[in-house]
Amino acid sequence: MKHLSVLGKYFYKYRNRLLAGMFFIIASNYFAVLAPQVTGYVVNKVQLVLSGGTISSQDKEHDALVNLFINWSEERFEGTSFIALACITILILALLSGLFMFFMRQTLIVMSRHIEYDQKNEIFKHYQELDTNFYRMHNTGDLMNRISEDVSRVRMYTGPAVMYLANLAVRISLCTFFMAKKDWLLTIYVLAPLPILAVIIYYVNTIIHRRSEKIQGLLSDLTTNAQQSYSGIRVIKSYVQEKAMLGFFDRNSEAYKRNAIGLAKVESVYFPSMALMIGLSTLITVGIGSWQALNDPATKAGLIVEFVIYINMLTFPVSAIGWVASMIQRAAASQKRINEFLHTVPTVKDEHTDQKAKLTGTIHLRDVNFVYPHTGIHAVHDFSLEIRQGEKVLILGRTGSGKSTIAQLLLRFYDTTSGEIAINGQPINTVSLKQLRERISYVPQDVFLFSDTISDNIAFGITASTRVVSPETAATYAVIDREIRTFHNGYDTMIGERGVTLSGGQKQRISIARALMKDSDIIILDDCLSAVDAKTEHEITKNLNQYLGDKTAIIITHRIISSIEFDQVIVMSHGKILEQGKHESLLEKRGYYAELYRMQMAGLSDEELSKI
Numbered sequence: 117m118k119h120l121s122v123l124g125k126y127f128y129k130y131r132n133r134l135l136a137g138m139f140f141i142i143a144s145n146y147f148a149v150l151a152p153q154v155t156g157y158v159v160n161k162v163q164l165v166l167s168g169g170t171i172s173s174q175d176k177e178h179d180a181l182v183n184l185f186i187n188w189s190e191e192r193f194e195g196t197s198f199i200a201l202a203c204i205t206i207l208i209l210a211l212l213s214g215l216f217m218f219f220m221r222q223t224l225i226v227m228s229r230h231i232e233y234d235q236k237n238e239i240f241k242h243y244q245e246l247d248t249n250f251y252r253m254h255n256t257g258d259l260m261n262r263i264s265e266d267v268s269r270v271r272m273y274t275g276p277a278v279m280y281l282a283n284l285a286v287r288i289s290l291c292t293f294f295m296a297k298k299d300w301l302l303t304i305y306v307l308a309p310l311p312i313l314a315v316i317i318y319y320v321n322t323i324i325h326r327r328s329e330k331i332q333g334l335l336s337d338l339t340t341n342a343q344q345s346y347s348g349i350r351v352i353k354s355y356v357q358e359k360a361m362l363g364f365f366d367r368n369s370e371a372y373k374r375n376a377i378g379l380a381k382v383e384s385v386y387f388p389s390m391a392l393m394i395g396l397s398t399l400i401t402v403g404i405g406s407w408q409a410l411n412d413p414a415t416k417a418g419l420i421v422e423f424v425i426y427i428n429m430l431t432f433p434v435s436a437i438g439w440v441a442s443m444i445q446r447a448a449a450s451q452k453r454i455n456e457f458l459h460t461v462p463t464v465k466d467e468h469t470d471q472k473a474k475l476t477g478t479i480h481l482r483d484v485n486f487v488y489p490h491t492g493i494h495a496v497h498d499f500s501l502e503i504r505q506g507e508k509v510l511i512l513g514r515t516g517s518g519k520s521t522i523a524q525l526l527l528r529f530y531d532t533t534s535g536e537i538a539i540n541g542q543p544i545n546t547v548s549l550k551q552l553r554e555r556i557s558y559v560p561q562d563v564f565l566f567s568d569t570i571s572d573n574i575a576f577g578i579t580a581s582t583r584v585v586s587p588e589t590a591a592t593y594a595v596i597d598r599e600i601r602t603f604h605n606g607y608d609t610m611i612g613e614r615g616v617t618l619s620g621g622q623k624q625r626i627s628i629a630r631a632l633m634k635d636s637d638i639i640i641l642d643d644c645l646s647a648v649d650a651k652t653e654h655e656i657t658k659n660l661n662q663y664l665g666d667k668t669a670i671i672i673t674h675r676i677i678s679s680i681e682f683d684q685v686i687v688m689s690h691g692k693i694l695e696q697g698k699h700e701s702l703l704e705k706r707g708y709y710a711e712l713y714r715m716q717m718a719g720l721s722d723e724e725l726s727k728i
């Protein structure tokens with residue numbers, strides 16, 4: 117329960133709705149409990165008319181409003197017209213109770229929807245502040261579940277559970293009050309089975325919940341299984357594994373069916389047992405009430421009728437206790453999971469930053485070391501580098517040598533473990549992340565495109581004020597314009613599941629175009645030419661040469677790019693700089709670079725190049 121206490125701020129925010137909801141609950145129940153009193157009175161009156169007796173003052177122990185109605189109507193109406201008036205009054209009471217119940221749902225359930233909305237936004241905002249390391253440690257499914265399923269479960273607490281609990285408390289208090297006022301002993305007898313009903317329902321509910329959780333899990337396995345079969349269909353077919361996959365699916369499906377049938381059996385016991393308990397309470401009321409009436413002539417039939425109606429009014433709210441209790445338990449478990457994420461603090465902090473820092477100028481990396489936090493891999497060792505403004509730098513090196521890590525450190529996806537990175541003398545961890553990242557165009561190694569149109573993908577994050585070139589120009593630089601124009605809808609073609617499937621090289625070039633559209637001082641391209649052919653690569657680099665101008669550029673590749681004259685070439689190995697210098701000096705060194713160059717010039721295949 118303590119996990120749910122964080123929701124207090126939302127209840128406070130929507131306190132007016134909450135208070136109004138509570139008022140409507142009281143009003144709805146108040147009018148509801150008046151109806152049995154009027155009914156009881158009418159039954160007594162009919163009984164007395166038939167037996168020739170008179171109404172005693174004890175029979176008038178009703179709520180003040182009911183007494184008022186009785187006194188007023190008795191003076192004016194008699195016989196059938198009195199009964200007709202009483203019926204109309206009961207109808208009006210039911211309508212009033214229903215109307216307030218409508219308002220109650222309108223305020224409390226609507227409040228829970230507002231809270232759900234706020235909570236989703238709070239979680240999403242927090243997700244966006246968390247760093248890359250957090251995303252490495254949690255899978256997408258987990259993140260999705262917390263923002264959708266867990267939030268929905270918490271809403272079941274802020275809405276229905278709160279509403280039913282308050283309703284139950286008010287209804288029990290009012291019914292018990294009026295019942296005890298009439299006959300407290302009979303009240304104790306008839307209420308006795310209700311707690312048993314609540315406990316039974318709680319237990320049955322727990323079983324149902326446990327089973328449905330299991331079924332949910334099995335269903336998710338089944339869906340994942342089916343999904344993998346669809347997405348991996350080419351692998352499955354080429355390895356002729358259709359039959360094996362079908363068997364696998366069949367087993368999953370069988371387990372799901374078995375559990376679902378088990379749940380249906382438990383559920384089928386649920387409602388009859390509830391009906392039994394309600395029947396029992398009614399039976400006790402009628403039995404004991406009649407027995408009392410036989411022994412004590414003061415007991416009237418009206419009392420029994422009134423009590424039977426009260427009991428029927430109580431059964432649904434009481435049976436909801438068990439249901440509400442398990443709803444609260446689930447909400448607490450979900451809120452606990454949400455809190456775990458909300459309490460995660462980003463390791464890359466964005467505070468105490470210098471808003472006036474200028475981010476153009478020399479980039480300095482001084483004795484930078486970096487260890488990936490959750491794996492302990494020491495990816496960058498004592499790395500020092502100076503890149504003056506406007507310089508073009510090529511970073512080469514074997515796979516896993518730390519090239520992408522350097523790019524990510526420059527963007528502050530991670531903070532260095534030791535050492536410092538500064539731009540224009542300003543350490544980058546004293547600059548706001550927004551300021552830093554706005555000045556850098558970055559093409560990550562693992563290209564990501566949104567399920568959107570091509571032109572929106574290229575112009576991602578660009579506003580009219582930050583736009584320097586059109587998507588078409590950027591695409592022309594990235595040598596993808598011509599291909600885009602061959603698509604049916606040109607730049608408005610949708611990408612992804614609802615649109616065209618792009619080749620690896622096309623995706624890379626669109627993400628290059630995206631980076632070229634951005635107005636930035638520094639451009640970092642991480643291995644974004646790996647899936648394009650040599651001719652296209654040459655064309656792109658030639659365009660880049662023209663486009664880059666006085667921008668600082670860091671280009672990470674596995675191949676030497678000859679159409680750009682680099683100011684520095686860095687060859688990395690095991691997180692360190694192995695070779696550094698200009699093209700000519702590196703050729704003279706006769707090291708990795710010279711060998712790579714020689715082989716590339718000799719037109720060696722990629723396989724041969726990989727042997728260097």
Ligand code: ATP
Pocket residue numbers: 252488491493494495513514515516517518519520521522561643
């Ligand atoms: P490639 O040429 O294959 O892209 P790279 O030079 O870019 O390689 P990095 O991605 O920087 O290499 O990786 C350097 C080292 O850090 C590798 O040993 C890799 O296993 C490790 N590494 C990379 N990313 C992560 C990560 N997110 N978490 C943990 N370790 C990582």
Ligand code: MG
Pocket residue numbers: 519520521561642643
């Ligand atoms: Mg890399």
